[in-house]
Amino acid sequence: MGLESGMMGPWIWPLGFGGLLCFWAAAGSTAQELPAHLFSEVFFCQPGDPSLGLAQTLDQELLFHFNFSTHQWHSILPDLRPEEGNHTSLDQVQLLGNICQLLLGPLTNLSKPYMPEAKGAPQMDVFTLQPLEMGKPNTLVCAASNIFPPTVSLHWQLDGQPISSGVSTPSHVSPVQGWVFQAFSYLEVTPQEGQVYSCTARSPSDLYSSVVFWVPKDPLDPELLANVLCGLAFGLGFLFSIAGAVLTFMTLRLRNAE
Incomplete structure (x- = not known):
């Protein structure tokens, strides 16, 4: 079975005031017409924080992201370590960053008076990694999707009070289909009756926040x-x-x- 692939892109899309979003992808399917898979690499450049982002996905699942502070590729799965040649080279990444620095200021000044800023209202969800059992340690996941532009911060609260202990929030956002992004935050918890958890998504350019609440409830016993x-x-x-x-x-x- 041979793999037939077709390159699509690159495409360049305005991202807010002066931002750029570059997307290029390869679609592959077998000679027996099995379902195609989409591998994509997305680079964004914007006035907000983070100012630069680069990620590779397969069927909208994040595989790798580039850390511009350490100039290194990072894998989402520890066992997933492909050859270095499968990544965009550091020279190419540096070139993308340089192009961004050259174009970002002029594009911002040129487009701001005429182009409205593209916005996506975050869609929020909170769920547990493991089946819920009262009084037993678990992990809450806050998933924020439909983020655009990719500048968002996620914050946890318990009974209306901010939580900082046991929180893990990756610094990167993940691109998904439709020119939008998603972000996750994780909270180590021991659920108890009567608790009310909340996760809030904030963007520095917005006047509002998106909030989702989660209340632990004993699931019905399977035997019962x-x-x-x-x-x-x-x-x-x-x-x-x-x-x-x-x-x-x-x-x-x-x-x-x-």
Whole structure:
């Protein structure tokens, strides 16, 4: 089975006032017409923080991101360590950064009076990494999607009070399909009854914030749920049996009456 791939891009898209978003991708499918997969590399440049970003994704799942402070590629999965040649070279990354510095100021001054700033209202969700059990350690995940431009900070609160301990928030944002980005934050918790957790997404260029709340609730015990379902199935079966007997009796009575 040979791999047939087609290159798409690069495309350059305005990102807010003076920002640039560059996207290039390769779509691949096999000779047997198996579902295609999309590998993409996204570079963005903007006046906000972070000012530069570079990431590689496969089917919208982040694989690698470039740290412009350390000038190194980082893998999301520890065991995923491809050959260096599979990455965009450091010289190419440096070239992208230099182009950004040259164009960012003039583009900002040129476009700001005429081009409205593109915005995406963050869509928020909070969930646990492990099945919820009261009183047992777990990890809450705050997922913010539909972020545009990619400048957002995520903050946790418990019962209205800010939380800083046990929080892990990656510094990078991940590009997804549709010219938007997503970000995650993780909080180590031991859920208890009556607690109210919240995750807030803030952008320095916005006057509003997006908030999502999470309240731990004891899930229904699986054994109890199985017993309830079995009892319900037995009850329905019993009712259907009675209904069948009644219908049979009525049918025989009608035949005898004829």
